[in-house]
Amino acid sequence: MKTAAIIVAAGKGIRAGSPTPKQYQSIAGRPVLAWSVERFLARSDIDAVLCVIADGAEALYRTAVSDLKNKKLLPPCTGGATRQASVHNGLKALAGQGFTHVLVHDAARPGLDDDTLDRLTAALETQDGALAALPVNDTLKAGDEADQITKTVDRTGLWAAQTPQAFAFDRLLAAHKQFANTEVTDDAALAELAGIEVRLVPGTVRNMKITRPEDFAIVERLLMETTYEFRTGHGYDVHAFEPGDHVILCGVKIPHTAKLKGHSDADAGMHALTDALFGAIGLGDIGDHFPPSDPQWKGAASEVFLKKAVSEVIARGGTITHCDITLICENPKIGPHRNAMRNALAEIMNVAPDRISVKATTTEKLGFTGREEGLAAMATATVRLPETL
Incomplete structure (x- = not known):
């Protein structure tokens, strides 16, 4: 296996409450992006790491990764108008370099751990897709435009998707090409459309995504559990x-x-x-x-x-x-x-x-x-x- 990691860092992160995109804000003393990048660089089974960044964010990116001197960290590529387009750009930038597998990760999940990565890479040995996820434990409610409950949703068999999401490189690239005009929210959804079987592997609470301002304090506490x-x-x-x-x-x-x-x-x-x-x-x-x-x-x-x-x-x-x-x-x-x-x-x-x-x-x-x-x-x-x- 020759495996690359794509870290999606092209978003604006408006809901995080700062003019600076959340991936470049500091958490536990370092930029959010640096935490995510370093986890992949430290892995002997990851051969290259590519960040996909927004046009004009080059200076923010250089500052965020300034202490990560590693040949595996490739020059970043520019993202697209959507997350899906950004991942597609990353895949095209890596195409033709002999990669057999790829892991796609959100920069705003700085709490990724090695155990989750171990489970994902193990799953790739037997099939072409895998994603980290958590089983849904809370009771789910559907609501209307007036925020009134319309029904209770059966949570049996439901999982909350995380990243990384891992795939055979050529199959994921082909899916992005085939469904470039079909908007989806993650690569696993694209894999479903392309008929790629995707295995669920356990994620962790520590790997939560930073979305709102209050999430920074929560994730920082989770990060500090590892000293x-x-x-x-x-x-x-x-x-x-x-x-x-x-x-x-x-x-x-x-x-x-x-x-x-x-x-x-x-x-x-x-x-x-x-x-x-x-x-x-x-x-x-x-x-x-x-x-x-x-x-x-x-x-x-x-x-x-x-x-x-x-x-x-x-x-x-x-x-x-x-x-x-x-x-x-x-x-x-x-x-x-x-x-x-x-x-x-x-x-x-x-x-x-x-x-x-x-x-x-x-x-x-x-x-x-x-x-x-x-x-x-x-x-x-x-x-x-x-x-x-």
């Missing part, structure tokens, strides 16, 4: 020099009078950082995951190890908030290459360069590094992990 803890891991690595003409440090090739000796490419900086990330989530060290006795890792690029550590953080719903690497050597000189190292690590880890620090120091000619027999690297990594109360 976050910060963990810090530490890594340390040493490699000796041997004859050669360059070293690789933090993913950057640096000319030198020797190279670093090791089973892989001996990138001490990246090894230390990998250990720091594994340590932060209590997952052992680099040797546990990539034993030096295993010949498949001989000469391997160390970014393979770092990407594994990053994926383990993401799999736990975590976010890498900061990394700090110190390289200890007399030579080569690190300063001229520091920014290239930060950019290389940022690219591998899908984080902003300003979340990565690379420093260097010497041991004042003391010890094995002072004698230029090798070099050492230390790293710390801080990650934010969800802690559900």
Whole structure:
């Protein structure tokens, strides 16, 4: 499966009571849209995230997602006059890129949780449509224009639809094309018209949609039921020099009078950082995951190890908030290459360069590094992990 998420954020949100659309207003300290986007970016089973925004909302969008530096977040596309048209625009923007499945989510539902996403993706393994929903528990009344009750509606078998709504990509795109002139309120209704069977999977109250001004306080309380803890891991690595003409440090090739000796490419900086990330989530060290006795890792690029550590953080719903690497050597000189190292690590880890620090120091000619027999690297990594109360 290759899965994309479309986040519909093109509405004006007039009923929310502010001239600023609700998806760009702040809740629990961040824009509503940022909560929704981050949930999908943190998923290893989501390959791309596309926001559909209103024409002229580019500045609001950039501000809302400014701290979400991730290659999976695609440039936004412009929405249409209706929600249906906006989803169709998003599907057309993703067409031809090999996506097999798509999840469509309302930006104004910032409380989406991983369990709901797990249920949806599991349903897609056996059929072409699924939506998150809650069974209707309240007694339903039908009323007339004078707000007088006309009848009681049987609630048996009734569900309140939420998002995400998940589909086989090609089938949903075909349905949008076929029924472009038939107005519906959600993609599941369009799927019904196209004959796509849609499975109901349990949603959560936490995933309620912000519609009116009072909803912000309710959703904020629900969001705060999930708190976050910060963990810090530490890594340390040493490699000796041997004859050669360059070293690789933090993913950057640096000319030198020797190279670093090791089973892989001996990138001490990246090894230390990998250990720091594994340590932060209590997952052992680099040797546990990539034993030096295993010949498949001989000469391997160390970014393979770092990407594994990053994926383990993401799999736990975590976010890498900061990394700090110190390289200890007399030579080569690190300063001229520091920014290239930060950019290389940022690219591998899908984080902003300003979340990565690379420093260097010497041991004042003391010890094995002072004698230029090798070099050492230390790293710390801080990650934010969800802690559900």
